[in-house]
Amino acid sequence: MNKAKVALDLITGQERDEVHGARHKAVTVEMAAVTSHYHCAVIDEIQMLGCKTRGLSFTRALLGIAADELHLCGDAAAVPLFQEVLKVTDDNVEVQTYGRLSPLVPLEVPLGSFSNIKTGDCIVTFSHQQIYKFKQIQDGGKHLCFVVYGSLPPETRTRQKKMFNDETSEFDVLVASDAIGMGLNLDISRIIFSTMKKFDGVEMGELTVPEIKQIAGRAGRCGSKFPVGEVTCLHADDLPLLHSSLTALSPILEVMALSFVILMKICFNLVL
Incomplete structure (x- = not known):
């Protein structure tokens, strides 16, 4: 909104960017x-x-x-x-x-190998250890990776978002946690679930239908440079849950x- 010359304050638990004369606010729900x-x-x-x-x-x-x-x-x-x-x-x-304003296509085949990574891909995992492990895909020399997770400093997250969305940037692949599901508008072509399970604070369990839809929906967002979004899994065994969840109604x-x-x-x- 500030780019459109509508003054807006940004207030979160980690940062405060107030604009003189602003009559509009964008805040995290906690604030x-x-x-x-x-x-x-x-x-x-x-x-x-x-x-x-x-x-x-x-x-x-x-x-x-x-x-x-x-x-x-x-x-x-x-x-x-x-x-x-x-x-x-x-x-x-x-x-x-x-x-949804743009199509989202669930693929019939898994990624299978990191050699099949392409520009605009986002690999989603649910632990910091796995995030940095998967970041090693850039060691092959074909792609450079950004990482995104919830506790990443806001200025770093904002900088990486801008660079990833910049067509002239060399960084063309994301490795991220489910933090990408909210609050980040990224030019993602394909979401790849590395796993369909995560730790909920008590035990490991399968992702819920709303969680799967939320994360998968980051691909091919309306207004991004990718008019069609794709979603798949790293492993073939996870595809049935992905496909069934995308067509299911979320539990009331x-x-x-x-x-x-x-x-x-x-x-x-x-x-x-």
């Missing part, structure tokens, strides 16, 4: 202010209401942001839940459904994170 009034607010990835680690922040934003108009964007699996919740707050809800979200403090604030506001 959303619930004591200010807004004409319009947008919460992206609303299905994160059910997330074990970040769900409370999304619940706080949903119920706490004082906006005349609130747009909730994300997986349709969250619609029934927030419809029920917003009945309690006496808010009017209007649901609009949109399709039935519970959301809610703390006692948030509940008391809701009750207080309803009494008022």
